[in-house]
Amino acid sequence: MNTIKKHFWNEYQKEIANDNYYYERSCIRQSFFPGSETAFLKILRDELGKKIIDDQHQHTCTGIGYHSDIVQFDTTMTICARLFSLMSDNELKNFVPSCVTSFGVFTEVVETWNQFPEELEKTRKFLREATGREFKIPENIAHPSDIIYKYRKELKQKMKYQLVNHKTGKPLRVVEHTGCHYGKIFSHHAVGGAEFPQVLAGMIEEWGGEVIDYPERRHCCGFGFRQYLVMANRGYSVANTKKKFESMEEYKPDFVLTNCPGCTMFMDRWQYTIAEMEGKTYDDNGMGIPVLTYEELAGLLLGYNPWDLGLQVHQVQSESLLDKIGIAYDPADKFIGKSGKFIGIPEKPEILKVDYDG
Amino acid sequence: MKNWGFKISKPRVLDFDTANLDAYNRLIEKVPSAHRCLMCGACTATCTANLHTTFNFRNCHLMFRRGQFEGLAEELDKCMLCGKCKLVCPRGVNTRAIIYNLRIVLSDLNYKKIEL
Amino acid sequence: MDKKVLIIGGGPAGIETAYSLALQDVKVVMIEKDANVCGNIQNWEKLFPDFKDAEEVRKILSQKLNHPNIEVITNTEIKNLYPQGNLWFAKNDDERIFEANAALLATGFEVFDAKRKEELGYGIYDNVITSADFEKMYKSRKILTAEGRVPQRIAFLNCVGSRDEKVGNHYCSRVCCINAVKQAIEFKELVPDAKAYCFYMDMRMAGQFYEELYRKSQEKYGVTYIRGRTSEAAVTRDNRIQIKAEDTLSALPMKMTVDLLVLMVGIEASAGTTLLSEQNDVLGLYGFAKPLGLYSEDNMTTKPGLFLAGTCKRPLTLPETLADARSAATDIIKYLKTTK
Ligand SMILES: Cc1cc2nc3c(=O)[nH]c(=O)nc-3n(C[C@H](O)[C@H](O)[C@H](O)COP(=O)(O)OP(=O)(O)OC[C@H]3O[C@@H](n4cnc5c(N)ncnc54)[C@H](O)[C@@H]3O)c2cc1C
Numbered sequence: 165m166n167t168i169k170k171h172f173w174n175e176y177q178k179e180i181a182n183d184n185y186y187y188e189r190s191c192i193r194q195s196f197f198p199g200s201e202t203a204f205l206k207i208l209r210d211e212l213g214k215k216i217i218d219d220q221h222q223h224t225c226t227g228i229g230y231h232s233d234i235v236q237f238d239t240t241m242t243i244c245a246r247l248f249s250l251m252s253d254n255e256l257k258n259f260v261p262s263c264v265t266s267f268g269v270f271t272e273v274v275e276t277w278n279q280f281p282e283e284l285e286k287t288r289k290f291l292r293e294a295t296g297r298e299f300k301i302p303e304n305i306a307h308p309s310d311i312i313y314k315y316r317k318e319l320k321q322k323m324k325y326q327l328v329n330h331k332t333g334k335p336l337r338v339v340e341h342t343g344c345h346y347g348k349i350f351s352h353h354a355v356g357g358a359e360f361p362q363v364l365a366g367m368i369e370e371w372g373g374e375v376i377d378y379p380e381r382r383h384c385c386g387f388g389f390r391q392y393l394v395m396a397n398r399g400y401s402v403a404n405t406k407k408k409f410e411s412m413e414e415y416k417p418d419f420v421l422t423n424c425p426g427c428t429m430f431m432d433r434w435q436y437t438i439a440e441m442e443g444k445t446y447d448d449n450g451m452g453i454p455v456l457t458y459e460e461l462a463g464l465l466l467g468y469n470p471w472d473l474g475l476q477v478h479q480v481q482s483e484s485l486l487d488k489i490g491i492a493y494d495p496a497d498k499f500i501g502k503s504g505k506f507i508g509i510p511e512k513p514e515i516l517k518v519d520y521d522g
Numbered sequence: 523m524k525n526w527g528f529k530i531s532k533p534r535v536l537d538f539d540t541a542n543l544d545a546y547n548r549l550i551e552k553v554p555s556a557h558r559c560l561m562c563g564a565c566t567a568t569c570t571a572n573l574h575t576t577f578n579f580r581n582c583h584l585m586f587r588r589g590q591f592e593g594l595a596e597e598l599d600k601c602m603l604c605g606k607c608k609l610v611c612p613r614g615v616n617t618r619a620i621i622y623n624l625r626i627v628l629s630d631l632n633y634k635k636i637e638l
Numbered sequence: 639m640d641k642k643v644l645i646i647g648g649g650p651a652g653i654e655t656a657y658s659l660a661l662q663d664v665k666v667v668m669i670e671k672d673a674n675v676c677g678n679i680q681n682w683e684k685l686f687p688d689f690k691d692a693e694e695v696r697k698i699l700s701q702k703l704n705h706p707n708i709e710v711i712t713n714t715e716i717k718n719l720y721p722q723g724n725l726w727f728a729k730n731d732d733e734r735i736f737e738a739n740a741a742l743l744a745t746g747f748e749v750f751d752a753k754r755k756e757e758l759g760y761g762i763y764d765n766v767i768t769s770a771d772f773e774k775m776y777k778s779r780k781i782l783t784a785e786g787r788v789p790q791r792i793a794f795l796n797c798v799g800s801r802d803e804k805v806g807n808h809y810c811s812r813v814c815c816i817n818a819v820k821q822a823i824e825f826k827e828l829v830p831d832a833k834a835y836c837f838y839m840d841m842r843m844a845g846q847f848y849e850e851l852y853r854k855s856q857e858k859y860g861v862t863y864i865r866g867r868t869s870e871a872a873v874t875r876d877n878r879i880q881i882k883a884e885d886t887l888s889a890l891p892m893k894m895t896v897d898l899l900v901l902m903v904g905i906e907a908s909a910g911t912t913l914l915s916e917q918n919d920v921l922g923l924y925g926f927a928k929p930l931g932l933y934s935e936d937n938m939t940t941k942p943g944l945f946l947a948g949t950c951k952r953p954l955t956l957p958e959t960l961a962d963a964r965s966a967a968t969d970i971i972k973y974l975k976t977t978k
């Protein structure tokens with residue numbers, strides 16, 4: 165990377181709170197990538213010694229409904245306000261939404277209130293009438309990937325592994341994909357801005373890997389709400405994912421790193437769909453390119469058990485990646501759940517290769 | 523009727539004297555910024571639907587301006603209303619509102635009805 | 639005449655006015671912030687539309703400053719310009735004060751900072767350059783990629799920073815269309831086998847000989863013009879640049895990979911223009927200075943004794959700037975004759 169590039173990205177820095185966070189969970193991540201949120205809480209509490217509240221009273225931010233025009237903005241504002249009131253109940257001021265869509269929604273809501281104070285008053289009234297609650301606007305809204313980015317150096321000190329091929333000593337080549345709603349709504353709320361976000365790239369570089377800059381780097385992952393949620397548009401969704409993979413293929417990435425539930429989901433699962441529809445995979449071995457969340461990656465490098473991180477429920481299997489980094493794992497443990505019970509083995513796809521017998 | 527072995531060709535001229543150019547005013551009432559479009563195509567270049575289907579927003583808008591309504595509603599239905607086009611427009615045209623309102627106007631003109 | 643005029647800015651406009659005034663026996667103090675005079679044309683190699691060597695023009699202009707009535711002060715940036723009674727005063731940071739009977743703002747323009755159009759990747763991708771960078775390269779008669787290769791495909795993007803609501807500039811910068819034609823020809827002369835493309839929204843060829851040059855670029859040099867505004871640029875594996883646009887005339891979305899992408903940057907008011915105009919309540923649109931009227935009052939302002947010349951008012955070509963400067967001199971002399 166040349167120096168101008170670095171300088172340019174640095175113009176977009178944002179404030180990220182140091183400690184005392186209110187965690188707002190995602191609606192979908194716990195079923196798609198069940199280890200990620202737990203890993204984040206563990207990293208913050210055990211590795212970084214931070215205080216973060218995981219509140220059982222929380223609920224949706226309406227993001228998916230809002231972006232598919234089912235939920236009106238007034239409703240969205242009021243529901244976000246209730247979440248803020250829960251944060252206020254805990255006497256916290258730093259709001260940390262797990263999902264990038266939620267992050268976009270919260271920043272949009274707060275920005276709306278800043279620019280149109282009458283909307284804020286209206287929301288206060290709605291919330292009061294519906295629930296009798298009051299709320300304060302968070303002093304800081306940061307995405308969990310912002311926090312990991314902020315402490316990437318501290319975490320590196322504690323890491324057992326690096327993003328390096330342990331046999332060749334060469335850095336791993338990583339595609340980073342930042343969710344659109346992280347920086348494309350308000351570029352000044354994104355580390356590195358909208359066009360060239362630095363949040364994931366910064367982690368990759370700090371932890372020893374190499375970021376791949378490919379032509380469709382900024383293109384949507386393919387989720388795009390309307391593209392996926394409306395069955396008639398679903399073809400666009402896969403088409404966009406395909407476009408990205410076609411563009412990155414020749415760079416031979418070792419894996420894809422994302423910070424948004426939708427992106428992780430679609431870049432992972434559509435590889436299966438494309439394989440089954442067209443017989444095409446984008447790696448040399450027909451196994452697909454692993455797609456990880458930043459929490460999973462941090463956890464792996466910190467030496468957490470891959471199966472505790474939930475890597476077995478990804479579509480594209482990650483053993484090849486673990487082998488490259490030199491991470492020890494027990495294949496026999498793969499489908500033994502946290503409770504010690506066998507969780508079942510998924511059906512084997514017809515074309516996409518996996519290293520289990522389903 | 524007698525088969526002459528040849529036909530009288532229909533005119534293919536864009537006839538500004540007979541085309542319904544007034545329908546455009548109904549769009550302008552709802553979306554005044556539509557007037558500002560200079561047909562540069564930045565919106566189409568960035569549009570995902572355009573990359574994968576025959577849909578071309580700029581061209582649909584132009585055809586409507588010219589009073590050419592045939593097949594337009596079907597084309598417009600390919601838009602996802604994602605609003606990406608709005609981000610790149612150098613003239614600040616409210617592209618998404620154009621698409622939305624075009625469908626309503628076309629429906630009123632009996633081109634592919636929508637229930638509202 | 640026992641009168642003195644302060645000229646702020648030693649570009650073409652400042653120099654030409656200074657010389658016209660000096661010929662009429664008016665004393666001139668011309669203050670330039672840079673070490674050298676001639677302003678922005680120091681950065682151009684050959685001029686449109688006749689490919690005249692810019693160095694020749696610079697020589698002619700610089701010689702004009704040898705007139706005994708003209709005092710040139712360089713390395714001095716004016717930060718403060720104000721009237722007191724019938725006199726005008728200008729100050730720099732060191733509180734050095736200049737005094738005269740009238741003042742001329744000739745503080746000119748700055749090229750648009752292409753980094754602001756982030757999606758085009760200037761300052762990020764090695765092979766994205768601006769038209770101003772092109773001029774610098776052309777000095778050595780070598781247009782090369784960052785890797786030192788001869789480009790086989792080059793694209794010029796018009797209207798970068800102009801006619802764009804997203805950067806707040808609605809206006810047309812006037813010089814960049816014809817400059818793209820000029821640079822495309824210069825490139826094709828160096829690399830005849832290469833392909834040159836120009837992406838435009840409208841080709842504005844209103845100056846004398848512009849249309850002829852446009853025509854020649856197509857006929858003789860095979861430059862291809864594509865009507866479509868580029869929405870984004872990205873880098874490919876071999877460090878080339880991939881651009882996306884709509885080819886509006888075929889109504890198809892297109893993409894193209896080029897070895898070198900040249901952004902035709904527009905004209906924006908210089909910082910000095912905006913600052914000094916603001917101080918004197920003559921700030922017009924987009925940070926440019928505002929003349930009293932569009933017709934016969936185009937060099938005057940609402941402030942008696944404060945005059946304007948050149949691109950501090952709006953985008954102008956060099957001949958237009960020079961004509962405007964001479965017209966400013968006429969108005970200034972009229973003013974000096976009628977005021978104490
Ligand atoms: C890319 C490009 C290529 C061009 N090529 C051509 C061409 O080929 N042919 C052509 O006819 N035209 C060309 N032009 C236009 C031409 O450059 C202008 O018409 C001309 O430079 C205008 O002269 P000016 O004196 O008004 O302004 P400038 O050239 O900008 O000069 C203004 C001067 O004022 C000084 N100044 C500013 N603020 C202060 C201050 N506060 N105190 C003291 N000094 C100050 C500046 O340092 C500068 O020297 C081109 C323009 C661009 C953008």
Ligand code: SF4
Pocket residue numbers: 558559560561562563564565566580610611612613614615617
């Ligand atoms: S980007 Fe804007 S001005 Fe250009 S064609 Fe689209 S709507 Fe019209």
Ligand code: SF4
Pocket residue numbers: 565568569570571572579600601602603604605606607608617618621
């Ligand atoms: S709103 Fe419609 S026309 Fe605009 S970019 Fe999205 S799909 Fe394309």
Ligand code: SF4
Pocket residue numbers: 796797798800801809810811812813814815816840841842902904
């Ligand atoms: S001169 Fe041409 S390139 Fe420059 S702003 Fe005007 S239309 Fe655009």
